[in-house]
Amino acid sequence: MNKENIDEKELKDTQQSTESDDNAAEMGDTPDNLDEIKEGVESKSEQNDQAEASETEKKLLRLEDELAESKDKYLRLYSEFENFRRRTAKEKLEMVQTANEDLMQALIPIIDDFERAEKSFEDEKTDLEAAKEGVQLIYNKFKKVLEQKGLKAMEGKEGMDFDPEFHEAITQIPAPKKNLKGKVVDVVEKGYMLKEKVIRYAKVVIGN
Template identity: 65%
Template sequence: MNQNEEILSENNEAVTDNVPANEAAEVKPDAKEGDNQAELAKVQSELAEQKDKYLRLYSEFENFRRRTSKEKLELIQSANEQLIKALLPVADDFERAEKSFKGTESKDMEGFFLIYTKFKKTLDQYGVKVMEAGAGSEFNPDLHEAITQIPAPEEKLKGKIVDVVEKGYLLNDKVIRFAKVVVGS
């Protein structure tokens, strides 16, 4: 044996000579087991906390994704709202012109009616609908704007629409212009 090996063997014998074998074996595993259990409990609590944070973050992200997709869909559906609102007076003018030309039948009017029909089809294509508000129907403040009240000509017209001054319009079931009506009192 060389000198280093002899010194190591002497040190090992000295350490084992000072502590009885059964005490050394009992002390070390109990201390390690207690430490391991405490560390395991700590790691498990940290894991549970991290899982909770993950679930909360995931659900928050899912809510954000749903909300964003809903907003995009609404934006797409109502993207042309301002343009359509600007074109509604043109539709009113077409209707007034059509009423004034009703009695006259002429080849010159044919082009006008073709343009008006195409204009109505284009509005329909983009989801614009005329609000159904005729004389005798119920007044609904969510859809109609009462510009005046007059004494009802008949008892059955009290609280109902007597006349429609300006048509209302819906864009994808959203009111973009309220119908202006006269209500019987």
């Protein structure tokens, strides 16, 4: 074997040895890289879990705050409603108890007039005609007060059509005239209305 062949062989052996060392080095580094990658993945996963847990906790705290706020609003509204209900009930009771207060105040002066008239009748020197005139004035005053409060007498006269919405037939008699058959012959007692409501039906006699 000549010198050139020996040099080529040594060169090949050297290259093979170098490649073997490089491969061995690469194979030796692989386990260390896998551990680092694994640790990195685990660390990132833990960070993600912590971030998700933190976000969930924030949402939970926000929901708790909203629930507390809603509960507070509900309690305030309930308290206001209870106060309104009690106040309304009290006002309604007072209204029922004093419903006729205005009417009573309007009637008191008329009572005073009647008392003065009564005293005047005790005096033998009282002019009877003047006393009658005084009573008529009191009556007119009394009637005016009632009308101002919405009371009005129903119109009732002979020959009217009988209307069950306003009349109460207390009896029937033979009609004195043919044109009075089924009509009102006589009004025994006036009917009255308060505003537009009938509070007393007129008692009438009907011809048959």
